[in-house]
Amino acid sequence: MAYHSRSHKASAPPAPAQHGSGLPYPVPPNYYGPTSYGSSHGYSDFPSGTHPDVIRSFQMVDMDRSGFIDESELQRALSSGYQRFSLRTIRLLMFLFKNPNDSLKIGPKEFAALWSCLGQWRTIFERFDRDRSGKxxxxxxxxxxxxxxxxxxxSVLQVLISRYDDGSGRRVELNFDSFVECGLIVKGLTEKFKEKDPRYTGTAMLTYDTFMSMIIPFLVS
Amino acid sequence: MAYHSRSHKASAPPAPAQHGSGLPYPVPPNYYGPTSYGSSHGYSDFPSGTHPDVIRSFQMVDMDRSGFIDESELQRALSSGYQRFSLRTIRLLMFLFKNPNDSLKIGPKEFAALWSCLGQWRTIFERFDRDRSGKxxxxxxxxxxxxxxxxxxxSVLQVLISRYDDGSGRRVELNFDSFVECGLIVKGLTEKFKEKDPRYTGTAMLTYDTFMSMIIPFLVS
Known part of the structure; x- marks a missing residue:
């Protein structure tokens, strides 16, 4: 069974928005405002062209100016541009974006990548939240x-969605936080699988060691 | 690579304690106390021989006498005999023990099994916590x-333990709560893998569908 739709490569990042601003992520406030930023802030590690609001969000929480932030700082930093994410989603984001050498922190480069990725998820979410209910x-x-x-x-959709079932018998609906979590899980696990199935046969040979090492990091959240 | 040590079958439940009371789980308080329990409480669904303290713990939290308890009730029920477990461990326990047909609740039979399983984990924990530090x-x-x-x-041990690294640089130590979580993850995932590797070759062929469906339930916690 093919696990990717025909029109996209799984390795491609989430598709850019086909509507709205034309940018692959939502326009932050003051996007067209003053653009003095970068090395003058002592954060020269941000990729050039990083929006000043992204840098500002990072600086705001990096109180000791170490150039690295931990999970609760990340939670606060993202609140300024997006929303307060659950610690579960934050931990998954940390795990997927952090530099493998910095065990529990992320720096400017990773933060910028993470911010932009969340923008792509938000564009997708808004496109499919047709009645604008936020769910x-x-x-x-x-x-x-x-x-x-x-x-x-x-079957996978069913187990995935059951994580958000509150047992009330009502139809399960996901807010943006849960949507991001689902998206990261599906994308992350699928890419792990794809590494072991480079020819897209839909089947992979896994050793026990590989199997366990592939999965356990996803249990961080 | 073999993923089981030679002396045990992976399908076997945790080995009974080789010391102490001789029971496969720790003796609850009042074990040798009065033994009037069972159907007289309206909880005839408990397996016969269930210790009255186990039934009492269940009853104490099942306020509406529905015969089923949810995750926060389970957390409280276990507190009386063990300790207050994190919600993460509680959710993993729920997932592993609940009847697949009752989406988010567990009944007397499952509760009794879960209680006894925790007793087995506690016996193991105590055996390996040689200095009795609780870690x-x-x-x-x-x-x-x-x-x-x-x-x-x-490599698997390393990713597993890194979940509990607080980034302080200190040696990671697990309390009983985290130990149970680790144990359940390793046992649960290994058994899933074994289903696909019935001849113990150490390698399994997995379809994408199977791979995803095997793993996502472990992300509940």
């Missing part, structure tokens, strides 16, 4: 993931 | 898992 249901989640190249089987 | 380090974790049949590779 999407399981079919919309399926369509959203499909649109960026992940054709997840119904 | 074990990574080598003791490795030895503890090995003693019940799981020979986890060093």
């Amino acid at each position: 999407i249901d399981s079919m919309e989640l399926r369509d959203a993931l499909y649109s960026i190249g992940y054709a997840i089987p119904p | 074990i380090d990574s080598m003791e974790l490795r030895d503890a898992l090995y003693s019940i049949g799981y020979a986890i590779p060093p």
Whole structure:
């Protein structure tokens, strides 16, 4: 069974928005405002062209000017541009973006990449939240993931969505936080699988060691 | 690479204690006390021979007498006999013990099994916490898992233990809560893998669908 829809490569990052500003991520406030930033802040490690609001969000929480932030600082930094994410999502973001050599912190480069990635997820979320309720249901989640190249089987969709079932019997709906978490899980695990299935046969040979090492990092959150 | 030590079958439950009371789980308070319990409490669904303290712990939190408890009730129920577990461990326990048909609750039978399983983990923990500090380090974790049949590779041990690294540079030590979580993850994932490697070759062929469905449930916690 193919695990990617035909129109996209799984290795591609989430597709840029096809509407709105034309940017691959939402326009932060003051986007067209003053652009003095960069090395003058002592944060020359940000990629050139990083929006000043992104740098400002990082600086705001990096109180000791160490150039690195931990998970609760990341949670606060993202609140200024996005929203307060659950620690579960924050930990998953940390794990996926941090430099493998810096065990529990992220620096300017990783922060900029993470911020931009979240912008892409938000664009996708808004595209599939058709009634602008701030929530999407399981079919919309399926369509959203499909649109960026992940054709997840119904059984997988079901276990994925069941994580957010509060047991009330109501239809499960995901807010942006949960949507990002789902997206990161599907993208991260699929890419791990793909490494072991480079020819897209839909099947991979895994040793026990590989299997365990692939998965356990996803349990951080 | 073999993923089980030679002396145990992976399908076997944690080995009974080789010392102490001789029971496979710790003796709850009042074990030799009055034994009137069972159907007289309206909880006839407990397996016969269930210790009255186990039934009492369940009853204490099942306020509406529905015969089912949710995750926060489980957390409280276990506090009376063990300790207050993190919600992360509680969710993993729920997932591993709940009846697949009752989405987010567990009943008397599952509760009794879970209680007894925790007793087995506690016996193992105490055996490897040689200095009685209430904590074990990574080598003791490795030895503890090995003693019940799981020979986890060093790379897996490392990712597993890194979940509890607080970034302070100090040696990582696990309390009982984290130990149970580690144990459940290793046992659960290894058993999933074994289902796909029934001849113990150390390698399994997995489809994408199977791979994803095997793992996502472990991300509940």
